[in-house]
Amino acid sequence: MQNQYDVLVIGGGPAGTTIGSLLAEQGWSVCLLEKAHHPRFHIGESLLPLNLPILEKLGVLEQVAAIGIKKYAAEFNSEVTAPAQDIFYFAKAVNPDHPFAYEVRRSEFDEILFKNATAKGVATFEGVTVNRVELEQPTKKVWATTHAGDTLEFQCRFVVDASGRDTFLAKRFNIKQKNPHHQMAAMYGHFHAVERRSGQDEGNISIYWFEHGWMWLIPLKDGMMSMGCVCWPAYLKSRQQPLNAFFLQTLQQVPEVAARMKNAVLASDASATGNYSYRSSQIAGKGYLLIGDAYAFVDPVFSSGVFLAMNAGMKGAVYVNALLTAPAQQVQLTRAFEKTIQQEMRAFCWFIYRFNSPTLHKLLMSSDEKAQHPLKQKMKAAVISVLAGDACNQQNKQALLLFKGLYFVMAALDFKQHWRFLSFQRKQNKVLLAELK
Numbered sequence: 185m186q187n188q189y190d191v192l193v194i195g196g197g198p199a200g201t202t203i204g205s206l207l208a209e210q211g212w213s214v215c216l217l218e219k220a221h222h223p224r225f226h227i228g229e230s231l232l233p234l235n236l237p238i239l240e241k242l243g244v245l246e247q248v249a250a251i252g253i254k255k256y257a258a259e260f261n262s263e264v265t266a267p268a269q270d271i272f273y274f275a276k277a278v279n280p281d282h283p284f285a286y287e288v289r290r291s292e293f294d295e296i297l298f299k300n301a302t303a304k305g306v307a308t309f310e311g312v313t314v315n316r317v318e319l320e321q322p323t324k325k326v327w328a329t330t331h332a333g334d335t336l337e338f339q340c341r342f343v344v345d346a347s348g349r350d351t352f353l354a355k356r357f358n359i360k361q362k363n364p365h366h367q368m369a370a371m372y373g374h375f376h377a378v379e380r381r382s383g384q385d386e387g388n389i390s391i392y393w394f395e396h397g398w399m400w401l402i403p404l405k406d407g408m409m410s411m412g413c414v415c416w417p418a419y420l421k422s423r424q425q426p427l428n429a430f431f432l433q434t435l436q437q438v439p440e441v442a443a444r445m446k447n448a449v450l451a452s453d454a455s456a457t458g459n460y461s462y463r464s465s466q467i468a469g470k471g472y473l474l475i476g477d478a479y480a481f482v483d484p485v486f487s488s489g490v491f492l493a494m495n496a497g498m499k500g501a502v503y504v505n506a507l508l509t510a511p512a513q514q515v516q517l518t519r520a521f522e523k524t525i526q527q528e529m530r531a532f533c534w535f536i537y538r539f540n541s542p543t544l545h546k547l548l549m550s551s552d553e554k555a556q557h558p559l560k561q562k563m564k565a566a567v568i569s570v571l572a573g574d575a576c577n578q579q580n581k582q583a584l585l586l587f588k589g590l591y592f593v594m595a596a597l598d599f600k601q602h603w604r605f606l607s608f609q610r611k612q613n614k615v616l617l618a619e620l621k
């Protein structure tokens with residue numbers, strides 16, 4: 185086995201396969217080590233319209249279209265607002281060039297990306313877990329273990345950490361930080377026979393606010409429904425019964441969800457995850473880079489995880505290519521890379537941190553199409569652009585500022601309710617969910 189490469193990538197999910205494929209295309213020798221064997225289960229099935237140009241660039245758009253179901257909109261539902269439902273169609277975004285995305289089974293999606301990386305010349309290995317690195321010298325050393333227990337040693341000029349929530353380098357360097365602004369926890373599972381929307385709306389993601397957080401329904405192509413509840417951590421901590429029972433009981437709390445589930449059967453055991461909002465205090469160092477969930481993850485509410493991971497993979501490929509070509513530019517290149525990655529994350533964070541606040545809840549649901557003022561329509565188009573993944577489009581800037589301004593005015597007008605929410609959120613952010621790690 186060859187063991188010397190220009191670049192070694194840890195992890196073969198969306199981030200790792202994107203950066204690996206693009207660097208191999210540019211002529212670098214790339215090795216990618218994945219601890220699992222594809223196809224493997226992964227949560228994160230709802231893509232964003234802005235994923236599509238990346239998939240096209242990688243040459244896998246047709247394959248993804250074949251396994252996916254088209255998602256034209258994100259549908260929000262609330263029991264306490266009028267209207268009780270609002271549908272945000274991507275065709276109404278500021279830039280309507282990408283009017284849909286796909287809902288995919290991640291086992292199939294990630295396998296397509298992994299095989300594509302192999303086809304592009306990346307030396308890919310499955311069932312190989314990276315467990316040690318030495319990054320101090322110009323020649324980096326990486327050790328990994330195969331499923332059979334053999335140790336492999338690799339040498340490279342550059343290491344990319346795309347190990348997802350395992351956060352391989354961030355843990356080793358002790359630079360992983362809990363997100364102080366946001367701590368939710370999730371339960372999820374796949375169901376047979378959940379009622380779907382009809383016609384063009386069949387593939388839309390449905391989101392329901394409820395007392396303890398919010399729920400998602402993501403329809404998959406084979407008739408399965410991915411469902412999940414994102415809850416305040418204290419609520420998950422209050423669980424007395426087995427996870428499956430608690431998950432089902434929670435889903436039943438929204439009457440419309442319960443009605444859509446009247447014939448539903450859980451396809452396999454539910455899963456739970458807490459402490460998922462974090463960031464590494466450093467994105468890159470001499471000869472290494474952290475991308476996707478290996479760098480940071482905030483929350484699934486805007487389905488931004490896969491897009492941000494692949495976007496970081498794409499931008500990371502430009503960064504690594506420039507660095508390997510001109511190592512003296514390290515400081516400037518890193519600064520520029522970090523700035524764009526953080527800017528994109530921040531654009532989503534503004535909404536994510538406030539998503540459960542009664543103020544944003546009301547503001548998002550108040551867009552009665554016919555009665556709308558042109559300014560309100562502009563704001564809605566800007567919000568749809570964020571939902572589509574086009575969060576940093578300069579054309580959105582003014583309308584988003586206006587939307588945010590309106591949020592603060594509404595919060596000030598209903599100061600007591602807003603203050604109650606902020607105090608509650610602050611307390612929840614301190615709840616530890618060690619058992620869900």
Ligand SMILES: Cc1cc2nc3c(=O)[nH]c(=O)nc-3n(C[C@H](O)[C@H](O)[C@H](O)COP(=O)(O)OP(=O)(O)OC[C@H]3O[C@@H](n4cnc5c(N)ncnc54)[C@H](O)[C@@H]3O)c2cc1C
Pocket residue numbers: 194195196197198199200217218219220226227228229230231232312313314315346347348349350352370372412457460475476477478481483484487488489490491493
């Ligand atoms: C509850 C929940 C719901 C979500 N829903 C959505 C959604 O609807 N839409 C969306 O876009 N995002 C969603 N996400 C986020 C999404 O799952 C992630 O953001 C996305 O998978 C990140 O991609 P990645 O390539 O960075 O990491 P991953 O997809 O996790 O890939 C990392 C890979 O690295 C491998 N690996 C780890 N450690 C090692 C090692 N030491 N050696 C070798 N290989 C290793 C892993 O096996 C894995 O295959 C959700 C997240 C959560 C928690």
